[in-house]
Amino acid sequence: MSGGYSHYGFHPDYLSNPSGLSYDTTEPSAPSALVGRRKSSSSTDSSSRSPSMSGTVKLQGYGAVSNEIAGCWQHCNVSGPFPPNMVRAGIDCDGEVIYVGRAFHEGDMVPAKVIPTKNVAFVCHGGEEVLKEDFEVLRYGAFVWEYASNGSVPETAMKIGQTTDGEPLYMGRAIYSGSQTPGKVHPSHGCCYLPFDGAEVSVTDYEVLCVR
Template sequence: MGEWQGASCGHAPGNAFYAGNDRGPVYVGRAHHKCDLLPGKVCRGKAYFPYGGEEITKIDYEVLVGSNYSWVGHHPSAPLPGNVVHGGHTSSGETLYVAKVSRDGVDVVGKVHLSHGRAYLPFDGKEHGYENYNILVKN
């Protein structure tokens, strides 16, 4: 669920879904890394993704487009909303969803990894885990 459009070099299409603010607009992105398709953020001229304890950047990625989305509070012990946006997958086939947390006054977008019982978000060069986060749904 969700429509994605290819982009690169920190750019986002004109109809990209606005996910928040980090000294400028934040958009939802996703990119391939080591056989995973990772959800993350596009902002400040780069695309950032959480992986293996690190914040990684990618030049080529996809951006979520459209405006018919919203964020709802979620905890990994709760059932997923029926209209949750699929943001990617692991190499083993587990679906990854799109998460958002506000941290130090900025909106950070990353992945929900249900088998780990948390969301992981890229921030300040590292991957940070959260048990409480917002999850992206299609309206």
């Protein structure tokens, strides 16, 4: 794999096990509903969520997150094969499962949505949904999705990537147009961007991938 993985301190097949973090050997089960959970309550519809939630913090200097890398990242190509035990991120409009990924684009390491059954991976950048042929997928791990909004992330949010300016990027997801679509939480922009149908869609209420 060429390019800047080592430049950012990210390495394909690198396994980091922060203290107290356990790793499962099986893929997390599919969500029973498209909407995930708040940190302090059971599953709920996104329309009833308050924009101010306990357990979330507004990043100050982008230094609020301690778990920078968790899980095993494995390099993949759209032509496959795809490894087992990938971490699920959402469900596409047609019911196909979407997985957690990341890829380089114009110098940024960007959270990506990976759909193995369609042999595609997408990031969003500059208002567009961009197809990536080379990327990494997240495998194993003990993770949970927590509600956040307006560019904030929970304290246990997992850093997925970063911009060329050094700002951390996180994996978010939201319900959009009949799908549960993952994208990138860009704190300084105050939102989560979703790659969807060729565009970069901005949402202010979303869930964030966190270390359990």
